[in-house]
Amino acid sequence: MTTLPTPHNLPPDLMVEKKKPLWSRYVHGHHWRSQTEEFDGLKLGFWLFLTTEVLLFAGIFCAYCLFRAMYPGAWAEGSGSLNWQWGALNTIVLLLSSYTMAAAIYCFQTDQQRRGRMNLLITMISGAAFVAIKLVFEYYPKWTMGKRPGSLFDYPFATDPHVPLWWSVYYCGTALHALHVVIGMILIARVYVKSLKGQYGPTYYTGVEIAGLYWHLVDLIWIFLFPLLYLIH
Amino acid sequence: MSHQAATSFNELDPHGAELPGHGQHHSHPIVGPFTLRSILALLLVFTVLTVGQAQAELWLTGAFDIAFPLWVNIVVVMGIATVKALLVMAFFMQLRYDNPLNTIIMAFCFFAMSLFLGFTAMDLLTRGRVTEFKNGPVVAGGTGAGVPSANGQPLIIAARLRYMEKFLSEPALVEARLTARLLDTATQGLSAAAPAGHVAHASSHDVHADDLTDSRPGERAAPEVLAAEAVNAVATEIRHKLAYRQSLPSPRLFASASLNDKAANLIANAHPAAAALVTAVAQAVANGPLPADTKELAAHDFDLLALEAHAHSSHGHHDDHAHATSDKNATRGKTGLSGALHTTGDAHSDSDAHEVHPPEAPTNH
Numbered sequence: 001m002t003t004l005p006t007p008h009n010l011p012p013d014l015m016v017e018k019k020k021p022l023w024s025r026y027v028h029g030h031h032w033r034s035q036t037e038e039f040d041g042l043k044l045g046f047w048l049f050l051t052t053e054v055l056l057f058a059g060i061f062c063a064y065c066l067f068r069a070m071y072p073g074a075w076a077e078g079s080g081s082l083n084w085q086w087g088a089l090n091t092i093v094l095l096l097s098s099y100t101m102a103a104a105i106y107c108f109q110t111d112q113q114r115r116g117r118m119n120l121l122i123t124m125i126s127g128a129a130f131v132a133i134k135l136v137f138e139y140y141p142k143w144t145m146g147k148r149p150g151s152l153f154d155y156p157f158a159t160d161p162h163v164p165l166w167w168s169v170y171y172c173g174t175a176l177h178a179l180h181v182v183i184g185m186i187l188i189a190r191v192y193v194k195s196l197k198g199q200y201g202p203t204y205y206t207g208v209e210i211a212g213l214y215w216h217l218v219d220l221i222w223i224f225l226f227p228l229l230y231l232i233h
Numbered sequence: 234m235s236h237q238a239a240t241s242f243n244e245l246d247p248h249g250a251e252l253p254g255h256g257q258h259h260s261h262p263i264v265g266p267f268t269l270r271s272i273l274a275l276l277l278v279f280t281v282l283t284v285g286q287a288q289a290e291l292w293l294t295g296a297f298d299i300a301f302p303l304w305v306n307i308v309v310v311m312g313i314a315t316v317k318a319l320l321v322m323a324f325f326m327q328l329r330y331d332n333p334l335n336t337i338i339m340a341f342c343f344f345a346m347s348l349f350l351g352f353t354a355m356d357l358l359t360r361g362r363v364t365e366f367k368n369g370p371v372v373a374g375g376t377g378a379g380v381p382s383a384n385g386q387p388l389i390i391a392a393r394l395r396y397m398e399k400f401l402s403e404p405a406l407v408e409a410r411l412t413a414r415l416l417d418t419a420t421q422g423l424s425a426a427a428p429a430g431h432v433a434h435a436s437s438h439d440v441h442a443d444d445l446t447d448s449r450p451g452e453r454a455a456p457e458v459l460a461a462e463a464v465n466a467v468a469t470e471i472r473h474k475l476a477y478r479q480s481l482p483s484p485r486l487f488a489s490a491s492l493n494d495k496a497a498n499l500i501a502n503a504h505p506a507a508a509a510l511v512t513a514v515a516q517a518v519a520n521g522p523l524p525a526d527t528k529e530l531a532a533h534d535f536d537l538l539a540l541e542a543h544a545h546s547s548h549g550h551h552d553d554h555a556h557a558t559s560d561k562n563a564t565r566g567k568t569g570l571s572g573a574l575h576t577t578g579d580a581h582s583d584s585d586a587h588e589v590h591p592p593e594a595p596t597n598h
Contacts, residue, residue: 004263039261040332043331043332043335044332044334044335044338047335047338047339048338050339050342051338051339051341051342051345054342054343054346055342055345055346055349058345058346058349058350059349061346061350062349062350062353065350065354066353066354066357066358067375069354069357069358070357070358070375071375084284088280088284091280092277092280095273095276095277095280096273098273098276098321098325099269099270099272099273099325101325102264102269102324102325103266103269105264106263106264106265106266106269109261109263110263141477144477144478144479145477145478146392146396146478150377150380151377151380151381151382151383151388153377153388153389153392154392154395154396155389155392156392156393156395156396156397156539157393157476157538157539157542157543158389158392158393159389159543160389161375161376161387161388161389161390162375162376163389164376164377164388164389165375165377212325212326213326216321216322216325216326217326219321219325220318220321220322223314223317223318223321224314224318226314227283227310227311227313227314228311231283231284231286231287231306231310232306232307232310232311
């Protein structure tokens with residue numbers, strides 16, 4: 001597609017004022033000089049926010065790296081008791097959901113509303129699958145065995161005395177990440193509901209873009225969390 | 234203030250963004266489906282590479298006898314993760330097509346993160362160089378001994394003691410333990426009765442002998458050997474439930490039911506003699522008395538459970554862990570229940586606590 005449909009070249013039956021889709025009637029905030037500047041400005045602001053999210057996880061990565069350097073035995077023992085298969089499955093789920101999110105943006109850019117909504121739905125379902133896999137196959141078995149964070153630790157067969165630290169880092173990192181997945185799902189749900197009214201289209205898709213950025217960040221964090229926790233022995 | 238000599242200057246729109254055809258419907262570059270799918274394919278390939286890297290390293294070590302230094306694993310895995318992250322940021326998050334300022338912001342974020350990690354590492358990891366007695370791990374702070382529920386001991390010791398108390402006193406756990414021990418005795422008896430020359434998986438330390446198929450397909454094993462394997466499998470199952478703290482309300486009924494199932498299997502596979510032996514054991518478990526309990530035997534059971542838990546939880550380190558733990562048990566004999574029981578009921582279990590701590594840091598006297 002070489003040109004995007006704009007309000008000036010819609011098919012004639014849509015050129016009637018009332019029938020023009022919502023996205024084509026979008027007026028940018030008047031404190032912005034143009035819609036482009038509004039879009040770019042919002043994106044810039046959101047990138048600034050994303051850096052703060054990365055720095056939030058940087059704290060956990062810092063704890064991981066330093067405790068790993070100080071207590072390698074505990075880290076080997078803890079990492080060994082994680083099942084990399086579930087981690088890999090979760091990675092694939094998130095990568096696919098990142099793809100469908102980017103595809104949803106593409107769909108709204110090319111005015112394919114139903115396809116875009118379908119992609120958003122698949123992204124949300126993948127997020128739910130991620131959380132479900134984590135809870136059911138990883139958290140629940142470990143929790144019942146006593147592998148719990150901090151003072152809740154109750155696993156009687158641990159050998160390294162610093163292994164509760166590992167479990168604290170594991171639960172903090174993955175639970176914070178799962179919380180971000182849920183927040184991302186809420187953002188995408190909001191976008192989905194708004195798109196039902198035709199809010200997003202080729203000339204206005206800022207909401208989808210922003211939700212997409214957040215979701216990709218969630219994927220990015222997992223891309224680093226997975227090898228650190230599951231794969232490095 | 235005017236920079237545009239030809240056109241009239243609009244103070245509210247100095248850059249001419251509102252002029253027709255200028256920026257009003259400026260289309261952000263569209264990342265097409267072909268690009269998106271290629272990037273997804275690349276990401277999936279890298280994921281497979283990352284996951285397979287560990288296996289590849291093991292294979293290479295085995296096939297070509299190369300020993301890889303530890304940092305190779307870390308560098309390769311984190312390198313692949315970085316490449317994946319760059320792909321997601323450049324194409325899915327469209328940094329490549331965006332205002333470069335967004336990329337600069339993200340790059341600055343990683344720079345800030347490297348400052349964070351770098352300075353913290355510089356501090357924590359070199360403390361020993363300045364003050365000698367700070368060398369080595371921080372024992373008191375890292376083991377959770379300050380937590381109220383830990384009673385001044387490392388968390389892992391407190392957890393072990395809690396479990397040992399339950400293990401020794403709770404009726405269902407005691408019954409399960411004794412049932413497993415009864416099955417062990419039966420296994421040993423059966424394999425002792427087997428004709429010489431047949432390898433029997435009679436050792437209760439072998440936690441992997443829970444399938445009936447023998448490793449030598451062509452040979453017909455003696456009925457005692459098959460029966461021993463079946464009984465051992467049930468014992469292992471009970472231990473597994475104990476190690477993973479799954480509920481087992483009536484262990485004797487569970488054991489006899491499982492044994493009867495195994496007997497039915499054996500009959501179906503045309504081993505009637507073995508089936509008869511297994512049924513006999515099932516009846517003994519269901520009706521007969523359970524063996525007496527002593528503290529030493531309880532300690533031995535606990536160590537078996539620890540082995541079971543470690544063997545199943547350390548993927549890829551199966552044998553190392555199991556052997557290491559059993560070596561520790563053999564040589565020091567102080568881990569687990571045995572260690573704590575040797576100190577006469579003392580809640581602090583000094584010998585056990587000292588044994589699991591890393592070597593004490595040299596103190597300045």
